[in-house]
Amino acid sequence: MKVLDLFCGMGGFSYGLSKAGYEITGVDINKWVEKIFEKNCIGKAIIKDLKNDFIFDENPDIIVGGSPCKPWSTLNLKKRGSSHEDFVLMEKYFLHVLEIKPAVFVFENVVPVGKDKTLRKFIRKLRAHGYSIYETKIKYSDFGAAIARERYFAFGFYKDKSARKQFEKLLIGSKNSPKTVKHVIEKYRNKEEKEVPDHEWPNLKTIDKYLDKYETGKFGWYILDWNKPSPSFGNIMKTYILHPGFNNGGPKRTISIREAEAIFGFKDDFAFPEGMGKGMRYQMIADAVSPDFSYLIGGLLKTILLR
Template identity: 25%
Template sequence: MNFSILPSDPKTVAASKLDNNDTARFRDERAGVNYIRTDMKREENDSLEVVSLFSGAGGFDVGLEQAGFKTLACIDFDKDCRETIEFNRPDWIVVDGKSYRAQADLPDRILGDIRAIEPIEVLRAVKRKPGDIDLVVGGAPCQPFSNMGKKHGQNDEKNGDLFLHFVRFVEEIQPKAFIFENVVGITQGRHREVISYMKEQFSGMDFGISHAVLNAANYGVPQRRERFFLIGIRNVDAPAFPLPTHYKSEASWKTFVGGFDKIPIVSPQAWQTVGDTFKKMSSERRKRDDYACMTVSDKVVERMLYIKAGENFKVVPPELLPQCWKSGKHLGSDTFGRLDPDQPSVTIRTAAYNPSKGRYIHPFENRGLDTIEMAALQDFPPEWKFRCKGRSKVTLVSAGKQIGNAVPPSLAKALGKAVRAQLSSISS
């Protein structure tokens, strides 16, 4: 279903000519964020090249591939993620992967630890020099800044300094653009110092800088997942983010574009839903090596019988609840909730296979989500397979981490197309 804005506003009529321009940009005056249309035909260069940091299971890179980029090298600390990427894209160089370690004269280190990897080593591996790479992308592990975690931020002893290594790689690789991703919590309180530091460092490298929080549902992902993005493009003032291609409703779209300097004449599609996604899935998925589903007891199934779409544990008779759930004081509104098939899912986190961890009860069946359903809600293409090093079948925990930590490909694709359009405009 599409909906459109009729040209009743003078700004809308004026924008109709601009919409025929390949570099059509719009500014949200309230939020101070620029947007660019990504649904327009453009004459574009050959594949642009990417170095991917904190790559995880490859969601960001799959989306960039769909936008016309080629990932040359990936870095990730998790051995299962490295295995997944090597399995699905053997032509991508995975730093410290099996084939990479076969090279001579590599230093001993904790495999995949970005702290011990030099950018010049990666450039040599892909046969490029500083300034050749078009794009560096990545998101340092988000737990230090997450609203779900302890919120230690940059003071986190384990991972809080990893954003500094993103800065280091950008500084030494000298790409034409970068995209840094993280959780929304990085914009809050003392964690904002990280954004200020990064903006200061990158502006000194001649990057124009912009940041915004984007909702994956607005880009065709069947999931309400908000993430923070910081974009830098050389010689572009205030880089633009992709204009949404999907929206909740016509009324909400009108509210969104109401503060724009020009109203884009577009017909965004309605949000993709859980039901839309699950209808496309085959039962054959249960034969896959990366299929796993949490076993639940008869007692847990009995609780699920009381819960309708959109409801949670609060509708279950008290005598059926665990003692620790009866007060409900420490539980969120999504706890032990059933997904609504007519809406996008809630954020798919690393334990989205466990119904007690959120609104993760299957919309039609009395069970949690299986790993293939999780991946579909995260927008991975059906042919993308998750691996677990040393095992023929993936474990539930490993698949959950790989899927839940990923950037949904359609969101990454939209970001890639926005960056690509702006790089094309400065090179033409």
């Protein structure tokens, strides 16, 4: 089955779905995406600015995607909602669904988007056009991932209410214990920098000046706990998420790019292409859907669509 992944980024949706056996076409404005998809054998990548272009000729069975979240992010204290230049990209996602009418669509974004008036308008319009839609809040760690990130998801099934009901039942029944940080990154504890792909980190000399902030519990100021899933985090070049061994005789540093990938659910066979800066790699991870979750929903959708 064919999947069109809009705003695919590094491929959090695409990587998990490709592992589940789907044929992937990813679309993104970032020119590195083509090399990321090629290097990791994810599928085809199309470099397009979806503000100005549509992708109507791929004939997918499933459309997935999460438009940029800045218009609704609680961390964005400047332009919010419709005043943000990225707001229109959510509309472009749903216009693709309305034009192509895939058997299934999956939309992901930050939790506050669920109350957005424009989103509600498109949900009503999609229902009027025959989609049975299941909206829910997902915490990835509830489904076996090592990151406790929460996201809004909408799953739409074209002219098939029974498929929506079956999917909802299967998804709820798929909840599982989370992986811990230790489970996914302990293997890198004694690795030298760059000993494995992406195992590198910023050489920060000012961490000790901010140690009091790690006692506040505010977003981004975390020393990870070996025995728990990681809290959600952003770009580690901006929010210094510290290695769980920081206060216990371990590495006095942030988690590496490789460790961040592992926490999100990207397996050992995933690596960024040579030449990408640390900041961009960390940012792409922070923006990604957990492949642990996309792999799971890929399996559930096959159960339903191939029944």
